[in-house]
Amino acid sequence: MDKNMQSQVKKDYFWNTMGSGITAVFSVVVLWAVTRIMGPYVGGVFAFGYAVSQQLQTVGAYEIRTYQATDVREVFKFETYLAARIITCLAMILCAVAYGFYHEGFTEEAIVLILICMLKVFDAFEDVFHGMFQQHKKLYIAGKALFYRMLITMLGFVLFLYITRSLLISCILTILISAVAVFYLNVPEAKKMVSIRIRFQWNQIKGLLISCFPLFVGAFVLQYLSNLPKYGMDQYMSKEYQTYYSILFMPAFVINLFSGFAFKPLLTSLAENWVGNQKSKFMGTIVKGLLIVGGLTVVVIGGGYLLGIPVLSWIYGVELAPYKTEFILLLLGGGFSAAGVILYYGLMVMRCQKLILYGYILTLLISLPFSGMMTQQWGMLGASLLYVGLMLLRCIILVFSIWWGMRSSRKKEKGDLSHEVF
Incomplete structure (x- = not known):
């Protein structure tokens, strides 16, 4: 392995570690902030909402990332992956709204649950760019974008919660800054590698969604299995x-x-x-x-x-x-x-x-x-x-x-x- 390749591998591991680490730290820090500032009951509201958001994130992600990153023969183009991800993220939003009002009724807790799920939509959407970076053996770009986006989101959420003492308002403000971060941390780099035109070629999208359907159902069932204890406690x-x-x-x-x-x-x-x-x-x-x-x-x-x-x-x-x-x-x-x-x-x-x-x-x-x-x-x-x-x-x-x-x-x-x- 030459020096350039070694340097590339080191960058990939470092930024992948940083991105994965901040993702894990996010839920730890935010639950800590909510529990300390708002008390165990509101902490429980957040914890259950976050569990549901992880469940519905499998709808938004549709387990396309793993398929995309290992698509070494490029069976599908990036524009197909991007269009499919827009469709699955819209489906995730609809599921969040339906579940929130069904489970909690037309209450503030239902709106909070939906907003927490909205935060996870950004995780699902930007993942299509990260799969493309990894496919082009530039995993460090994905890790760097994920790290800074999650850091901005986490610090923003804690600051908004401390100032407003409102879980609902904190979620709304955090959604806004997270949307800006997703765009500026991913799109400019992606434009250097692929065309990011959104083209809904339905035959291609259908083929991709069918190929990933067993993976999606498996991921959805797995997350459901992981959440079963929380659903029982709820x-x-x-x-x-x-x-x-x-x-x-x-x-x-x-x-x-x-x-x-x-x-x-x-x-x-x-x-x-x-x-x-x-x-x-x-x-x-x-x-x-x-x-x-x-x-x-x-x-x-x-x-x-x-x-x-x-x-x-x-x-x-x-x-x-x-x-x-x-x-x-x-x-x-x-x-x-x-x-x-x-x-x-x-x-x-x-x-x-x-x-x-x-x-x-x-x-x-x-x-x-x-x-x-x-x-x-x-x-x-x-x-x-x-x-x-x-x-x-x-x-x-x-x-x-x-x-x-x-x-x-x-x-x-x-x-x-x-x-x-x-």
């Missing part, structure tokens, strides 16, 4: 418990964060290894990722057991001592979740979208009978046990899916298509 427990659960869940996200650091920059090369029939390198990268996730999980659980509860209680100003068992369970679930991300990336690169979809739907069908019951009977402990069980079950099914996908690939190479599943 049904049977007061809003304060959304705050407690979200605080305890924050460190679990660290493991997922580091799995993203390791794998997002490798997606394109992972795809090239698969397309180039270098299966041993492909599988070696996945196994290495799983080992890293396992080591991180052990470290985070150890640190969480010793220091987690006192530190989190001090930072957020709420008493969390009764929930130490729940905290450790959530950290363990975070490890299983991160392992599932590695396996998901592998299956996506293999273009086994249907296997991903089948696996997630199977996980959902198995878990649905237990979701409400566990939260209703055991409260926070039941919600935490539910999360661990969901993430473990998902991992087991995805491991089997990887094995089946590799087996089917070998059959295909030998000319036996009787086992073709994708």
